[in-house]
Amino acid sequence: MGMITDSQFHVLAVDDSIIDRKLIERLLKTSSYQVTAVDSGNKALEFLGLLNEDEQTNSQVIQVNLIITDYCMPGMTGYDLLRKIKESASLKDIPVVIMSSENIPSRINRCLEEGAEEFFLKPVQLADVNKLKPHLMKGISKEIKEPNNINNKRKGLEEIDSADRTRTRLNDTIDINNDGLPDLEIV
Amino acid sequence: MNSNQLQHQVLYMRRSLFDQGYLDSEQLIQLEDLQDDANPNFVEEVVSLFYSDSARLIQNIEQTLSNRPVDFSRLDDILHQFKGSCSSIGAKKVKDACSQFREYCNAGNAEGCSSSFQLIKQEYETLRRRLESYFQMVKQAKAA
Numbered sequence: 001m002g003m004i005t006d007s008q009f010h011v012l013a014v015d016d017s018i019i020d021r022k023l024i025e026r027l028l029k030t031s032s033y034q035v036t037a038v039d040s041g042n043k044a045l046e047f048l049g050l051l052n053e054d055e056q057t058n059s060q061v062i063q064v065n066l067i068i069t070d071y072c073m074p075g076m077t078g079y080d081l082l083r084k085i086k087e088s089a090s091l092k093d094i095p096v097v098i099m100s101s102e103n104i105p106s107r108i109n110r111c112l113e114e115g116a117e118e119f120f121l122k123p124v125q126l127a128d129v130n131k132l133k134p135h136l137m138k139g140i141s142k143e144i145k146e147p148n149n150i151n152n153k154r155k156g157l158e159e160i161d162s163a164d165r166t167r168t169r170l171n172d173t174i175d176i177n178n179d180g181l182p183d184l185e186i187v
Numbered sequence: 188m189n190s191n192q193l194q195h196q197v198l199y200m201r202r203s204l205f206d207q208g209y210l211d212s213e214q215l216i217q218l219e220d221l222q223d224d225a226n227p228n229f230v231e232e233v234v235s236l237f238y239s240d241s242a243r244l245i246q247n248i249e250q251t252l253s254n255r256p257v258d259f260s261r262l263d264d265i266l267h268q269f270k271g272s273c274s275s276i277g278a279k280k281v282k283d284a285c286s287q288f289r290e291y292c293n294a295g296n297a298e299g300c301s302s303s304f305q306l307i308k309q310e311y312e313t314l315r316r317r318l319e320s321y322f323q324m325v326k327q328a329k330a331a
Contacts (some may be wrong), residue, residue, distance in 0.1 A: 019236050019272045026221045026229060072267065101271050123275045125217050 009136045010034040014069035014081065015099070020122065027129045040167045041076030042068065045068065045084060048091055064094055065136050073101035079111060086115045090139065095135040099124055103159045112169040119167040121160055129164055193328035200321045209314050213274055214277030237276050241311055244269045248304055257297045263289060280310040
C-alpha cells in the first residue's frame with residue numbers, strides 16, 4: 001500500500017499493575033497502535049535491548065515509537081526508566097510518557113525536566129491517549145500547542161487541574177500552567 | 188421477566204451502583220467505550236482481573252498486618268496498589284476505605300489499620316456481589 005498507517009506505530013507500555021496493563025493495552029489498540037506491555041522497567045529495558053551491554057552487536061532491532069510507563073513501580077520506577085532511556089544513545093529519541101495515580105507537582109516537574117513528553121494522571125482515558133499522536137507523528141521534534149486555559153495563569157509548581165489530566169513539555173521548556181506557552185518562572 | 192423488564196432491571200441496577208456511590212459512572216463508561224465487537228467482554232474481563240488482584244492484595248494485607256512489628260511501609264505499598272486498581276475500575280467505596288487505611292498507616296496506628304481493613308473487605312465483598320448481579324442481569328437482558 002505504501003501509506004504510513006497507525007498500525008505501524010509500536011508503543012511499549014510499562015506498568016506493574018495487571019489491570020492497568022490491560023487498560024492501557026486496550027486504549028492503545030483502540031487507537032490502532034501495536035502494543036507490547038511489560039510489567040517492569042527491567043523487562044522494558046530488556047525488550048529495548050539495553051540490557052545487552054554491547055549495543056553495537058545487538059542484532060535484535062526492535063522498533064519502538066513511544067514508551068508509556070507508570071511512575072510508581074517496585075524496583076525501577078518510571079522515572080529511573082526515563083533516565084536510563086534518555087542516557088542511552090540509541091534510545092534517547094524515543095518519546096516517553098509517564099503515568100501516575102498521584103498528582104504531585106514536584107514529581108511531574110522532575111519527569112518533564114528529565115525529558116518526558118507528557119505526564120498523564122491515572123486512570124488514563126481515551127482523550128489522553130489521543131494526545132500521543134503528535135509525539136508519534138513528529139518523532140523527536142516538538143510542536144507548540146494551542147493556548148488553552150489562558151485565564152488560569154498560575155506560577156511555579158502546581159497540581160494538575162482535574163479537568164486537564166495531563167502536563168506537556170514544550171521544546172526544552174516547562175509548561176506547568178498548560179497555557180501553551182513556556183513558563184517564565186520556574187520556582 | 189420479558190426483555191423490556193430485564194432492560195429496566197439493568198438500568199435500575201446500574202443507576203443504583205452510581206447513586207449509592209459504589210461505582211464511578213465516568214470510569215465505567217470509559218471502560219464500556221473500549222468494548223466493541225472484537226472485544227465484547229472487555230469490561231467483565233477487567234472486573235475479573237480486579238477480583239483476582241484484590242484477593243491477592245487482601246491476602247497480602249492480612250499477612251502483613253499479622254506480622255510483628257507491623258511493617259507500615261509495606262502496608263502503604265500494598266494499599267497504593269489497591270487504590271490504583273480501584274481507580275481503574277471506578278470502585279469508589281473500596282477506594283475510600285483504602286484511603287482511610289493509608290491515613291492510619293501513615294500515623295503508625297495498627298488498630299486503626301485493622302479496623303479500616305475490615306471496612307475494605309466489607310466494601311469489596313458488597314461491590315463484588317453487586318457487580319456480579321449486575322453483569323448477570325446484563326447477560327440475561329442480552330439473551331432475551
